[in-house]
Amino acid sequence: MLDAIVAASLSSDVSCHIYGHSMKIHCPCGAIISDSTDRLPRKGHIIPDQEWDSLKDALEKVIGDAMARRIEGEAAFMQVHILLGDASRLVYQCRDCGRLFADDRQHKTHIFIPSSHETHKEILRSRADVA
Numbered sequence: 001m002l003d004a005i006v007a008a009s010l011s012s013d014v015s016c017h018i019y020g021h022s023m024k025i026h027c028p029c030g031a032i033i034s035d036s037t038d039r040l041p042r043k044g045h046i047i048p049d050q051e052w053d054s055l056k057d058a059l060e061k062v063i064g065d066a067m068a069r070r071i072e073g074e075a076a077f078m079q080v081h082i083l084l085g086d087a088s089r090l091v092y093q094c095r096d097c098g099r100l101f102a103d104d105r106q107h108k109t110h111i112f113i114p115s116s117h118e119t120h121k122e123i124l125r126s127r128a129d130v131a
């Protein structure tokens, strides 16, 4: 629903800390969002629609180049990772209050506050089998 998110604020009331390979977001509600492993149900990767077609074309070119053996498999693997990383931004959701923390083009984090307590707090989950 379009009215699920009603407000956004700049990152002045959020703090992010990176410890080695893990990152923690201190949500204004008091919860800590930890990013220390893969396949997190409260983390997502946003690919803007303005990037979608060019990303798809670039991925198809890498696959075509690899299939035609114009590039090695390892080079194709690296190109895919670079393309996905360049086109996407991170988003996290707090499991307690439902706030979304989404990065903009400059990788600055913005907070989006749910319009009510009934707003879904697992909007980024894609599987039921992961904690």
Ligand SMILES: [Zn+2]
Binding pocket: 027, 028, 029, 030, 031, 094, 095, 096, 097, 098, 099
């Ligand atoms: Zn929260």
